[in-house]
Amino acid sequence: MTFAELRVDVVILCCAVTAGIHAALVRSHFEEGTGPGVGFILASLAPAACAVLLTRRPSRLALAATAVVFAGLIVSYLLVLVSGLPVLHPEREAVEALAVWTKVIEAIGLVVAVGCLRRPAAFRAEEIVTT
Amino acid sequence: MSTARPIPLPLTLLVAVFSALVALAVSGGMHMGHDHEHAHGITVHVTHRSARP
Numbered sequence: 001m002t003f004a005e006l007r008v009d010v011v012i013l014c015c016a017v018t019a020g021i022h023a024a025l026v027r028s029h030f031e032e033g034t035g036p037g038v039g040f041i042l043a044s045l046a047p048a049a050c051a052v053l054l055t056r057r058p059s060r061l062a063l064a065a066t067a068v069v070f071a072g073l074i075v076s077y078l079l080v081l082v083s084g085l086p087v088l089h090p091e092r093e094a095v096e097a098l099a100v101w102t103k104v105i106e107a108i109g110l111v112v113a114v115g116c117l118r119r120p121a122a123f124r125a126e127e128i129v130t131t
Numbered sequence: 132m133s134t135a136r137p138i139p140l141p142l143t144l145l146v147a148v149f150s151a152l153v154a155l156a157v158s159g160g161m162h163m164g165h166d167h168e169h170a171h172g173i174t175v176h177v178t179h180r181s182a183r184p
Contacts, residue, residue: 009137
């Protein structure tokens with residue numbers, strides 16, 4: 001296993017953690033309203049899909065999509081804190097430790113994914129065999 | 132060609148499930164904390180029946 005492959009594994013694990021946490025909170029957010037509930041379903045499905053994609057067909061495109069998902073989740077949370085997210089979470093939310101930890105995981109995933117993308121030589125998808 | 136593969140999907144799923152369980156435990160604990168705070172506002176009225184001889 002190369003360092004580049006290890007970094008892809010880190011990105012996959014970050015996807016798994018954030019997907020799991022968001023999935024666990026879907027029910028409680030549906031109690032707040034349909035918008036937050038649907039938002040959390042999307043926030044769990046998107047990183048889960050990225051994890052599957054990076055596992056089955058690791059590529060630069062998959063890494064780029066994962067980076068976009070992580071960035072989107074972080075920006076969405078910042079919007080929820082500052083002004084609320086239209087449709088999905090119109091009301092502002094107070095800062096919670098679990099949410100901050102989730103964003104830290106997503107930030108790690110984002111940084112590692114972008115790092116892989118910025119070093120094309122370090123991540124060569126054709127070297128990772130998926131059967 | 133290298134034979135290395137990304138982390139297996141079942142292991143990824145296990146990490147996701149464990150994360151979900153931790154999130155449930157933490158968020159449940161937070162709610163219980165809120166309930167505990169609310170409990171301070173509960174007023175209990177106790178009435179004593181007069182003892183009859």
